[in-house]
Amino acid sequence: MGALHEQTAALDAAVHMPTYARKPVMFVRGSGMRLYDDDGREYLDFVAGVGCVNLGHAHPAVTAALAEQAAKLVQVSNLYFAEHRDELAETLVELLGGGRKVFPCNSGAEACEGAIKLARKWGKETRGEHCFKIVTAERSFHGRTLAALAATGQPSKQAAFEPLPPGFVHVPLNDIDALAAVVDHQTCAVMLEPVQGEGGVYQCDPEYLAAVRCLCDEREVLLVLDEVQTGFWRTGPAFAQERYGVSSDISCLAKGMANGLPIGAVVARSPVADVFKPGDHGSTFAGGPVICAAARATIAALQSERLGENAEATGGYLAAGLIALAESTGAIAEVRGAGLMLAAELIQPNAAAVAAAALARGLVVNNIGERVLRFLPPLVCGVGECDTLLEVLSELLTAEVS
Numbered sequence: 465m466g467a468l469h470e471q472t473a474a475l476d477a478a479v480h481m482p483t484y485a486r487k488p489v490m491f492v493r494g495s496g497m498r499l500y501d502d503d504g505r506e507y508l509d510f511v512a513g514v515g516c517v518n519l520g521h522a523h524p525a526v527t528a529a530l531a532e533q534a535a536k537l538v539q540v541s542n543l544y545f546a547e548h549r550d551e552l553a554e555t556l557v558e559l560l561g562g563g564r565k566v567f568p569c570n571s572g573a574e575a576c577e578g579a580i581k582l583a584r585k586w587g588k589e590t591r592g593e594h595c596f597k598i599v600t601a602e603r604s605f606h607g608r609t610l611a612a613l614a615a616t617g618q619p620s621k622q623a624a625f626e627p628l629p630p631g632f633v634h635v636p637l638n639d640i641d642a643l644a645a646v647v648d649h650q651t652c653a654v655m656l657e658p659v660q661g662e663g664g665v666y667q668c669d670p671e672y673l674a675a676v677r678c679l680c681d682e683r684e685v686l687l688v689l690d691e692v693q694t695g696f697w698r699t700g701p702a703f704a705q706e707r708y709g710v711s712s713d714i715s716c717l718a719k720g721m722a723n724g725l726p727i728g729a730v731v732a733r734s735p736v737a738d739v740f741k742p743g744d745h746g747s748t749f750a751g752g753p754v755i756c757a758a759a760r761a762t763i764a765a766l767q768s769e770r771l772g773e774n775a776e777a778t779g780g781y782l783a784a785g786l787i788a789l790a791e792s793t794g795a796i797a798e799v800r801g802a803g804l805m806l807a808a809e810l811i812q813p814n815a816a817a818v819a820a821a822a823l824a825r826g827l828v829v830n831n832i833g834e835r836v837l838r839f840l841p842p843l844v845c846g847v848g849e850c851d852t853l854l855e856v857l858s859e860l861l862t863a864e865v866s
């Protein structure tokens with residue numbers, strides 16, 4: 465442990481609410497796939513700030529956009545027009561196929577809250593006061609604020625904070641009959657992650673998501689796709705809904721949008737979006753010129769560097785490597801995910817120990833609970849870095865099972 469890390473760890477314990485059990489490392493610098501700790505030691509980053517730093521650390525185009533706008537004007541609020549806000553929204557709408565409008569926000573939870581409020585208002589205005597129920601999936605994750613937490617299908621995260629806002633129903637993922645049984649005249653929306661992230665990286669089956677879209681159309685219910693983790697080329701295309709050929713009525717975006725800076729957006733089809741009127745929703749910081757300049761630079765670089773194609777190709781390579789590792793070590797029960805959003809479910813409940821041992825070997829890897837190792841590297845990740853990961857994991861998993 466470096467001196468800076470030691471000092472910071474003591475202060476951290478004294479002054480922060482203990483909502484995170486931090487890992488024993490302090491990163492002070494990054495470049496592309498690489499992170500450096502306060503002792504100057506290099507690490508390969510397979511977490512990317514939990515799926516945010518899609519361009520890689522310290523991308524010069526983002527740094528330049530930030531510095532330029534920060535030197536000019538930082539904050540005016542949403543009461544006034546501002547540079548970069550509309551151009552960013554225009555790009556998001558184009559990426560989602562047009563005919564939509566944007567509400568800018570600051571995080572994934574806020575994007576989900578905004579989507580929930582919009583869906584409820586749409587339900588009440590078009591179908592009546594009773595129409596506010598939202599159906600989501602078991603194991604889903606939509607954020608930590610109260611309504612997003614109520615939408616989240618993980619009772620262990622909810623219990624301490626009950627009573628939660630009413631009107632949320634959870635059904636098993638990939639079971640269209642279970643969904644059809646609960647979507648009724650009180651339902652305004654179905655809300656799903658195309659690939660569940662925090663729940664352990666479980667994909668919607670293509671036939672399921674297509675059937676969900678049909679069901680929503682038949683019963684005049686909105687389809688909300690939470691693309692907070694899957695968005696911005698993480699799974700290959702700009703948004704995972706493209707993979708499925710399914711188009712949402714409302715999309716929730718965040719994480720990769722400004723390469724690690726706090727931002728989010730609710731993007732809704734125009735007739736739905738127009739339900740929000742002045743005063744219905746808001747945010748002091750969202751849509752500010754600095755964050756929007758950073759997001760525009762991020763999206764432009766993700767496109768010009770064709771990182772979606774790399775996510776698809778390198779993700780395929782890593783997935784194949786993990787499947788081979790499952791055979792050679794006998795320690796992996798299942799490999800799941802799409803693009804560079806992958807997980808290996810371990811047979812033994814030792815994912816935290818494996819992640820800790822990987823960190824000691826210079827690899828930053830995330831565990832979800834005791835069974836799942838998750839891989840969300842920057843989308844600049846190449847096959848060489850995957851080979852390093854696979855070699856180290858092979859040694860660790862062989863040692864763990866022997």
Ligand SMILES: Cc1ncc(COP(=O)(O)O)c(C=O)c1O
Nearest residue numbers: 571572573605606607661692693
């Ligand atoms: C799918 C999904 N929705 C919402 C959130 C919440 O985002 P945030 O932590 O930015 O509030 C997350 C965070 O991991 C997520 O993966």
